[in-house]
Amino acid sequence: MEGEKYAKELDVAVRVVHMACSLCQRLQQGIVSAGSDLVKSKEDDSPVTVADWSVQATVSWILSEFFGSQNVSIIAEEDVQTLSKADSASLVEAVVNTVNECLSGAPKYGLKSPPKALNTSQVLEAISRCNSVGGPKGRHWVLDPVDGTLGFVRGDQYAVALALVEDGKVVIGVLGCPNYPMKKELLSYHYQYHETMSRLSPPSDDMWERGCVMYAKRGSGEAWMQPPITGDKKFVWPNSARLVQVSSIDDPKLATCCEPVEKANSDHSFTAGLAHSVGLRNQPLRVYSMVKYAAIARGDAELFMKFARTGYKEKIWDHAAGVVIVEEAGGVVTDAGGRPLDFSKGPYLEGLDRGIVVCSGATLHEKIIDAVYASWDSSNL
């Protein structure tokens, strides 16, 4: 039955992303306050933490158990390079403990725990198994265990992103956004909490009910959002899922544009010029991670633009889950030439024309693409 296609895959993906969000939420405060021991720098100087490796190991283990490790191909961001260094013993220990703690809670999410705790080599194997190269044929899971690691270590927004790509097309997307409340109005309360965090006692479970998990299946015309699982609650499908939709605003004067926080990740002056030329008036909303895609899918903003410096190759795990969720919620996602993103060429979005444009609707999208053509020659990219 066509309607049932990918039902099992979506079910497992949603459950494991909930599990991963809870793992990250438990670690984030400790990492923000204790800092450097649990945070490392990769060769490109970007941060990676115990949470990134632990989520990758957990998701890899659950998917491999559920579908059989022979049948599962996973492309994910992290590898075991840093963990294999001679001075990494305590880091590896922290990852192994975190993974086992998380997996022992699997039944709460309706998933199976391992019969006994995983040993170090099993955890490292689960991480390194996610080294598939993807491609145009077959099924490939695409995982960003923590997207916006910089936001995560700063106590701010981040996302857990899991997608399934089949024959080069994203067919399922799940985005866990542990600090992005179901109700947008609660967002400022969350920031006030972070600003004063050092002076406040640890938050209650209720306090952390301010994240969400979003998901969509290609072709369903529906995108959904659920509250996170907190306290003693168990995951019971559909876990209060509600439909989300993009904003109906198509007047640029009323639209809000999201963009990366880091200037190094997107040319802020180029996008400011574009925004100005199409008549946007609102201040850009700078937020870490794929929460930007979540914001568009939920109707909290109308536009997201990312123009990385020339030579930077966008990775598929930074976009796959967000793209299908935004599209099924009614939005449009293309490169700056107006073409869909190509998930069929391995770990990178090969052939991407300049940047990424995500819009709540076709009218706004057309204006932005026209403005890119008009302003590109005069830009300094």
Ligand SMILES: Nc1ncnc2c1ncn2[C@@H]1O[C@H](COP(=O)(O)OS(=O)(=O)O)[C@@H](OP(=O)(O)O)[C@H]1O
């Ligand atoms: N130089 C450069 N240019 C463009 N993009 C880069 C660059 N460096 C990193 N990245 C990738 O961007 C991911 C974070 O993107 P964001 O849009 O969330 O940026 S920001 O954190 O808000 O500044 C981030 O994902 P994570 O590593 O998962 O955090 C990176 O994959």
Ligand SMILES: [Mg+2]
């Ligand atoms: Mg990322």
Ligand SMILES: [Mg+2]
């Ligand atoms: Mg990441």
Ligand SMILES: [Mg+2]
């Ligand atoms: Mg990273």
